[in-house]
Amino acid sequence: MTSSSQILRIATRKSALALWQAEFVKAQLEIHHPGIEVELVPMSTQGDKILDTPLAKIGGKGLFVKELEQAMLEGRADIAVHSMKDVPVEFPDGLELHTICEREDPRDAFVSNHFDSIDALPQGAIVGTSSLRRQCQIRALRPDLDIRDLRGNVNTRLAKLDEGQYDAIILAAAGLIRLEMPERIASFISPEQSLPANGQGAVGIECRSDDSATKALLVALEHHETRIRVLAERAMNRRLEGGCQVPIGAFAEVSGSQLTLRGLVGAVDGSEILRDQVNGACDDAEKLGIELAEKLLAQGADTILQAVYKDA
Numbered sequence: 001m002t003s004s005s006q007i008l009r010i011a012t013r014k015s016a017l018a019l020w021q022a023e024f025v026k027a028q029l030e031i032h033h034p035g036i037e038v039e040l041v042p043m044s045t046q047g048d049k050i051l052d053t054p055l056a057k058i059g060g061k062g063l064f065v066k067e068l069e070q071a072m073l074e075g076r077a078d079i080a081v082h083s084m085k086d087v088p089v090e091f092p093d094g095l096e097l098h099t100i101c102e103r104e105d106p107r108d109a110f111v112s113n114h115f116d117s118i119d120a121l122p123q124g125a126i127v128g129t130s131s132l133r134r135q136c137q138i139r140a141l142r143p144d145l146d147i148r149d150l151r152g153n154v155n156t157r158l159a160k161l162d163e164g165q166y167d168a169i170i171l172a173a174a175g176l177i178r179l180e181m182p183e184r185i186a187s188f189i190s191p192e193q194s195l196p197a198n199g200q201g202a203v204g205i206e207c208r209s210d211d212s213a214t215k216a217l218l219v220a221l222e223h224h225e226t227r228i229r230v231l232a233e234r235a236m237n238r239r240l241e242g243g244c245q246v247p248i249g250a251f252a253e254v255s256g257s258q259l260t261l262r263g264l265v266g267a268v269d270g271s272e273i274l275r276d277q278v279n280g281a282c283d284d285a286e287k288l289g290i291e292l293a294e295k296l297l298a299q300g301a302d303t304i305l306q307a308v309y310k311d312a
């Protein structure tokens with residue numbers, strides 16, 4: 001925020017989930033800072049405009065965040081609210097990820113109008129997901145299923161399911177819970193069956209590095225345990241040089257002062273999946289993430305990831 005404007009402006013995408021997240025941050029700021037004025041600045045990003053190509057093939061990091069960052073750098077907005085899962089590992093000069101809010105359920109959700117779980121699907125059933133991470137894990141569990149690409153925001157994906165284009169689809173549970181559609185979740189998929197993406201279910205807030213007035217307001221929204229978990233997960237991804245569209249899972253849990261981080265790298269066809277985990281002190285979250293990435297690389301993660309990038 002600049003001293004001349006007392007209104008805090010939130011740059012946000014226009015999808016229902018992005019708007020929910022921005023409204024959530026607005027409401028939290030208003031609770032913690034009575035009298036504050038917060039305004040949403042909705043905008044379309046490149047990722048919202050290209051709807052007909054599988055995300056993995058578009059490539060380019062930060063497809064969903066570039067326009068929001070430009071708005072902050074140009075002073076048209078003060079903060080941007082992101083799903084941590086979609087936030088690139090590096091930030092442009094002048095911007096930083098300042099705040100990580102409390103995590104919603106990080107698991108993947110099995111969504112279907114006819115079946116209760118992946119195990120209950122008949123041979124050859126059609127499952128929609130455009131996430132390489134979900135594809136590879138589901139193929140490993142059930143090589144017989146017909147996995148097809150599924151793009152669009154949460155409501156678009158649900159509509160495609162309801163039209164009968166798929167027997168089931170996989171979505172982040174967090175999105176369905178936030179959009180007040182928990183009844184759509186036929187079952188939660190355990191991390192053993194589908195390890196979540198790094199940052200899944202967590203919301204992060206980005207702002208200008210030199211904007212101390214805004215930072216002071218954001219501190220109240222910080223959630224320490226979520227930060228520790230997401231730091232470890234992102235550190236693993238960063239060491240593997242994985243963008244958000246790679247068959248990589250990373251999931252950290254905290255118990256007291258201890259952190260357990262599980263990681264996975266898989267071939268998209270599910271023919272090969274490497275898994276490993278590390279334990280250690282929460283204070284070493286990032287170190288543990290790097291350590292786990294190196295264990296996976298020692299198992300051959302590099303070869304798998306190179307093949308994915310070549311195909312994309």
Ligand SMILES: NCc1[nH]cc(CCC(=O)O)c1CC(=O)O
Pocket residue numbers: 083084085086170171172173174175199200201202203
């Ligand atoms: N990649 C799209 C995206 N980004 C964040 C969420 C869900 C909410 C979250 O993880 O915080 C979703 C949809 C999905 O994966 O089903």
